[in-house]
Amino acid sequence: MASKLRRATAMIHRPRVRSEFGETSDALFLTASFSYASGEEAEPGFAEPGGRYCYTRVGNPTVHALEDRWALLQGTEAAISTASGMAAVQAVLMASLKAGDRLVASQPLFGSCFWLCTDLLPRYGVQVDLVHAGDLDGFARALARPANLVLLETPANPTLDLVDIRAVADLAHAAGAKLVVDDALASPICQRAAEHGADIVVTSATKHADGQGRVLGGLIACDRATRDELLHPFIKHTGPVLSPFNAWVLLKSLETLELRVLRMAESAARIATFLNGRLAPGSVRYPGLPDDPHHDVALRQMLNGGTLLAFRTGGGKEGAFAMLRRLQVIEITNNLGDTRTIVTHPGTTTHGRLSREERVRIGIHDDLVRLSVGLEDADDLIEDLDQALG
Numbered sequence: 001m002a003s004k005l006r007r008a009t010a011m012i013h014r015p016r017v018r019s020e021f022g023e024t025s026d027a028l029f030l031t032a033s034f035s036y037a038s039g040e041e042a043e044p045g046f047a048e049p050g051g052r053y054c055y056t057r058v059g060n061p062t063v064h065a066l067e068d069r070w071a072l073l074q075g076t077e078a079a080i081s082t083a084s085g086m087a088a089v090q091a092v093l094m095a096s097l098k099a100g101d102r103l104v105a106s107q108p109l110f111g112s113c114f115w116l117c118t119d120l121l122p123r124y125g126v127q128v129d130l131v132h133a134g135d136l137d138g139f140a141r142a143l144a145r146p147a148n149l150v151l152l153e154t155p156a157n158p159t160l161d162l163v164d165i166r167a168v169a170d171l172a173h174a175a176g177a178k179l180v181v182d183d184a185l186a187s188p189i190c191q192r193a194a195e196h197g198a199d200i201v202v203t204s205a206t207k208h209a210d211g212q213g214r215v216l217g218g219l220i221a222c223d224r225a226t227r228d229e230l231l232h233p234f235i236k237h238t239g240p241v242l243s244p245f246n247a248w249v250l251l252k253s254l255e256t257l258e259l260r261v262l263r264m265a266e267s268a269a270r271i272a273t274f275l276n277g278r279l280a281p282g283s284v285r286y287p288g289l290p291d292d293p294h295h296d297v298a299l300r301q302m303l304n305g306g307t308l309l310a311f312r313t314g315g316g317k318e319g320a321f322a323m324l325r326r327l328q329v330i331e332i333t334n335n336l337g338d339t340r341t342i343v344t345h346p347g348t349t350t351h352g353r354l355s356r357e358e359r360v361r362i363g364i365h366d367d368l369v370r371l372s373v374g375l376e377d378a379d380d381l382i383e384d385l386d387q388a389l390g
């Protein structure tokens, strides 16, 4: 029966964590450690795997319920959580790679992911090659040589470029590499990367999974062996675990995830269509628009165009800042996937570490803004953007 439940039902009813009191809401085990009646009882807690709960850095029932629900949503055998999305990306990269290995990553990448790939990994002797998201020939060239890992961010933050997951999965596997997809901008409601060949899917749960701007979290979906042999040892020994409290918040949020994301994507499509008619041709990037350069990829691997769009206001940085100043409903902040609509100027915030030349080369122009569409009435958002654009 359980496996037959449809997604919206499963996110409310499977799996449950319930104490002997039979509470309706999932139980929150907010505890650092677990006590034993005797030394004999303590021993199996430390015998791996699957001993009884002993310490929350090693395992916690509330956290496990979230991980199991996430695996169900992503369609993978297993999942494991971390304290933030970046902890998830870091755990996957550091646990998978060693000195002398080679990583091929897509570009653009979220600023901190870019730092991990171009600053941190080379310090540990990992070679990193970057390929632009839309450049399938570039991926074919980069993966004509052996590689150990491929990291794709699709949709890419902030340009909304897409990478063809299936095509790169085939190239990666032929090169001997595992494919990791960061789906922070899509959420598993809009894109289930494992169905298209990804071996590991990393998600910032801070975004759509919480979706209410309250907690940080990271979730990694993968097969059981990757979780048990690669990721769990790394996370438990290095410590970037998810708090049980945040896991409890996220469990509640998953009950409404599909509802929220579908509504947000519907509004995003309306806003993208409005802006496409309002701004200079080619100014709007939204994978759901038929004239978007990556629309064909969206049709293959996404349910819809997603909840985010990016557009150029015209007038350089001053043009973008002038629009931001005039907004009355939409908030200026860097998070995304929230109930409130959020606008960001990536060039001076999330991607400010890149040189201007590098930014422009990958499509982060001075007048580019990224919009994460929330749950407000889309007409109010369109009116706000219309007046702010002047």
Ligand SMILES: Cc1ncc(COP(=O)(O)O)c(C=O)c1O
Pocket (backbone or CB within 6 Å): 084, 085, 086, 087, 089, 110, 113, 153, 157, 182, 184, 185, 204, 205, 206, 207, 216, 217, 218
């Ligand atoms: C694509 C992508 N990956 C990872 C992260 C990091 O997530 P967190 O802020 O939860 O650490 C972000 C944050 O914006 C992101 O956009």
